[in-house]
Amino acid sequence: MNKQPFFYDITLRDGNQALKKPWNLQEKEIIFNKLIELGVQGIEVGFPNASELDFEAVEHLSKIAPNNVVVSALARCVETDIRKAADAIKQAPKPRIHTFMAMNPLGIEYVIKKPLNEIKDICIKSVKLAKSLLPEYGDVEFSVEHFGDCVENINDVIEALKEIVNAGATTINLPNTVERFRPQTFVNMVQKVKMALPENVTISVHCHNDLGMATATTVESYFAGATQLECSLNGLGERSGNTNMYEVAIALHNSGIEIPLNLSNIYETALLTSEMANVPIWEKAPLIGYDALAHRSGIHQDGVAKTKHLSKGAYRAFNPELIGRGTDESFEFTSQSGKTALYEILNGTPYKITMQEAIYLSKFAKTEAEKIGNLSTECLIDLYLKKICDIQGDFVLEDFRKIDSDRFNLSFEYKNEEFDITAKGNGPIEGCINALKKAGFDIKLINYEQKTIEAQKGEEAEAMSIMQFDNNSNGTITARAINSSTAEANVKAIFNGLNLMYPAN
Ligand code: KIV
Ligand code: ZN
Secondary structure, eight states: OOOOOEEEEOIIIIIHHTSSSOOOHHHHHHHHHHHHHHTOSEEEEEOTTTOHHHHHHHHHHHHHOOTTSEEEEEEESSHHHHHHHHHHTTTOSSEEEEEEEEOSHHIIIIIIOSOHHHHHHHHHHHHHHHHHHSOTTOEEEEEEETGGGOSTTHHHHHHHHHHHHHTTEEEEEEEESSOOSOHHHHHHHHHHHHHHSOTTSEEEEEEBOTTSOHHHHHHHHHHTTOOEEEEBGGGOSSTTOBOBHHHHHHHHHHTTOOOOSOGGGHHHHHHHHHHHHTOOOOTTOTTTSGGGGEEOSHHHHHHHHHTTTSSSOTTOSSOGGGGTOTTOOEEOBOTTOOHHHHHHHHHTSSSOOOHHHHHHHHHHHHHHHHHHSSBOHHHHHHHHHHHTSSOOSSEEEEEEEEEETTEEEEEEEETTEEEEEEEEOSSHHHHHHHHHHHTTOOOOEEEEEEEEEOOOTTOOOEEEEEEEEEOGGGOEEEEEEEESSHHHHHHHHHHHHHHHHSOOO
16 A cells, blocks of 8 residues: 655745745745644745845744644755754754755756765755754755656765665655656666665655646656655746646545645635745646636547536546636537537526527637637627527518507518508517518417526626427527517517527528
């Protein structure tokens, strides 16, 4: 059985250091509280020796941290960094010092310019110092910066890590500081470290997203034994960012792993983070982008509609409710869409539609979409009102009046011929149908329904009349009309029905 993942957030450190305007204490506190609500188990709150501002933020967040959350401060393998970090986090209920040094051949030769043996000694000394400055309930994390670039010297790195663990590091973090290779190459290296170190050492991964594979690498590293997953909100971090926490959480959830996060907070957290970081959410961003839940092509819309009652539906990687986007799934009408989209979109508004009507309307909507692209719901409603509720044809209603209690007068035009007919009826519907019969147009009403269209944007509520007529050998036809007067809506629906049954050539 896989161990439960430990989500260690780095938004306030790696994410923050890459912002155009890094956060101040108050801003960090807002994100910190959101992380607590989300339920992360560890938070790297800053790099205290980087600036006085960061020191104060780390100190403050350590004081307000809940008892069950690890609060960590970053420090290079430099004495002043480590002492500053220890000082800043001393009031945290679960303090951690995270110290790091590169061990990759490029770093060794050109940046640090010291042999690995010397680097290892510095790391051991630093870990021992960090451990000595922490209370016994604190711990030390050590990162091999650029671990992903240690393909050629992985065996030497592992030997160094064994000694670093003996010096007191209980979490070994393996960063893909710059993502250059296949996820599998990295995952194999993670597995090698996991197998070489004692069982009680926590293996962690910290992947940057230079090639867009950080989520894949992190998820697969988990299955290779890395239980601490270093991720950030909205994927914030240096360059193309760090591993996006939401993506990892949902990918693991979909794989049957129990995720210790409040997943339904994801979307709200993403919106707040975007606002605070001043980094917009890309519309194509997995899970949180607008388009992540927008379906535009007919085939996809049909599949989604047919499986919408299932939590795992067609063309849907996750249930939107899971991440707090229960009402965000949308069907948009483009020239690639069809009847299902119309049916779903309009039935989500007060302007209900039958599938038969959606089929009829979709050809007009497609023509419109070919001209102007994506049709908004308002645009589809306009089309619906024009093409369904006000059908233009050979039958043109001119006037309909009640003469006395059971007599009605109907005037209309049909193919340039004027009709002015009085007929009896038990109410306006019967009066109108009888007048049409007298004029030679016999129609059979088989069902009638009256609905109220709720008031929209300051307008009055309206009556919708829905009528079903026998369309002889073609089955039945549904016609509807909307008007502020119920009687007018009824007569207009009858004329819409006539124009549908006898379409103009
Ligand atoms: O990407 C990286 O290597 C880091 C380390 C400081 C952990 O951020
Ligand atoms: Zn990093």
